[in-house]
Amino acid sequence: MPHESRPAQIKKISLFVQCLVDVYEPQTAASMVDIFTRLGLEVDCPTEQTCCGQMAYNAGHRREAAIAARHFVSLFEEAEAIVCPSGSCTAMIVHHYPQLLASDPKWAERAQRVAAKTYEFTQFLVDILGIQDVGAAYSGTATYHDSCHLARTLGIREQPRLLLNKVAGLSLVEMEDSDRCCGFGGVFSLKYPEISQAVLQDKVNSILRTGADLVVGCDLSCLINIQGMLHRQGAKVQAMHIAQLLGHRA
């Protein structure tokens, strides 16, 4: 099992910037750099990185996904700790890479090693660094969306809430069924848009019922999906990645 032993003293982290964050919301990654720098950590960011390959993996294109996996493993295997602002991509690396590369023992072992030191952003802050208060301040009311792979595959539910509770000026209200899928599901949202949309509408309704100004999550994929419908329907609620929120100061 990955993450069995806690690394004694991590001095440097390597950022794995999820492709969506990289392309759509660079400010979220910037905020992570800011937070880690303030915590006294050195931040590295391998510039050959691209995408974890989950999209291809979920679409059944395993050969292509394995190419992405091997690229990732080669780039990150020397890292002390790999931190990623996405539960979904972290789950891909931690759970699926070792299986995906299992047919070649050498690659399987390398994948295992990388998986064992890959962490989702909030998990790394709370479980590894033992930090809940990053000194953030934001005035408003937020509701938190549990993304599927983060909550169910990685079991990360408490960590983001602990962090949000320490944000000065922020009040957290729970939505109904916060861990109900938002309907994104990667290629699912493109292949079966009507079903995806119906599932998303329920999520949007739950968010709107809380009266919060912000919906916060740890996966930009869900957030783009949710914000996409909020925007289309003219709702004022803003979807925000937790790293971006935690970067706000008084």
Add this chain to the structure above:
Amino acid sequence: MAGIEIGRYREVARESLDNQTLQRALSGMQQRIGRATAQKYKELPEGPDLRFQAREIRLQTLAGLDVHLERLAERIRGRGGQVFFAQTGEEAVAYCLEVAARHQVRSVVKGKSMVSEEIGLNQALESAGIQATETDLGEYIVQLAGEHPSHIIAPAIHKTREEVGRLFADKLGIAYTDDPAALTQAAREALREKFLTADMGVTGCNLACAETGHITTLSNEGNIRMASTLPRVHVALMGMERIVPNLQDHDILFRLLSRGAAAQNLAGYVSSVGGPAAWDQVDGPEEFHLIVLDNGRSRILADPEFRELLCCIRCGACLNVCPVYGKIGGYAYGHPYPGPIGSVLTPLLSDIGRARDLCFGEALCGACRDACPVNLDIPRMLLALRHKCVQGCANWGVAPGASKQERMLYSLWARAVSNRSLYNKLLKAARWGQKLAPRSGGWLRKLPGPLSGWTASRDLPPMAECSFIEQWKKGKFHPEDHITR
């Protein structure tokens, strides 16, 4: 394959999404039972981790399945019962018809059995001039309406009481009412007559126990007990995997089954049947037949990738939490196994290539895994099926299925993800491309081709002018100040 129908996923899903009555029923059902089941697992004396123990029991059982089944058969035969191992649905149906013919059966009462749906038994009986009556209230409603069950445990979940009222007025000749108690009473009266006159009872089997040599059936209406004791002949159908080695294991699975199925500690009626009535027993059939059905299960058992699927005890808990089932209901999955479990089981029991929509039409959220009393990893199996759909699989007779365009797209993608400068070039092209899309409030509101589904109900934010990695590489990076959209 007789009873299994596939291939109308999208079409039926769309119809279901437009059916407001169905939407309300599904949502109410999931909010009630889905949540209550999770609570029931927590309240187990052993805690929710009992699910993992149950899974181990099931996997262990599968490893010695032949031995357990032989033991079960031996015990039942020892009590004068008859056991038939059917390779296919057709064999199982033929056996039922043979038994019926031998006893000049004209009327059959049925307890709920998904296996009988799987093999198309009702149609076969009807064709042989034998009237088969479903006696589970939900199944009875669905049968009267000429439909199929849309949920494993709640077969008529798609029907309102008003619809049932009109159906009963039409078919049972009673005055219209939508009072559930009055409707239940009307069904009870009609069914009582059937029970008392039936020549043969057909039931399923929720769980068999090899040690004691009996099958267990659960119901909340007492109908299965009547169907298995009143007629002269009782035929029970079981999937060959639905067995545990001993009573201790039986106890664990059995408790989880009621919780998974209906958030109950125990179903209202539990019956154990191990043969025909003994000479000193007043109740019970003169003849008891157990049909153990393979119908493609051996093939699943032989494939390590899917073997765990046979751990399933058909409680339907996954249906009560699945966001997709919660929107499209049971019919889209074809027949007879709906929901997450159906999306894996149906392709494997019928034809993976023709059941592509079942393999791809799920969000992979994993709620089914958490709700499952034996912790089935349905998302993992869906991913394995998708892989077979794309790459093809000789073992399962699946032809490679991705279109030429899709293959080209993913092969280009694979080149780009392992080469950042090519990746950047493609990003640049996409940034240029997004300039062409119509916008509203700065967001993209209409995308072309395969992306159009997204913008049917959502806007898309524009890509940033420069990616994070590109900015980092340029050395422009300093937190907050220089990262721009």
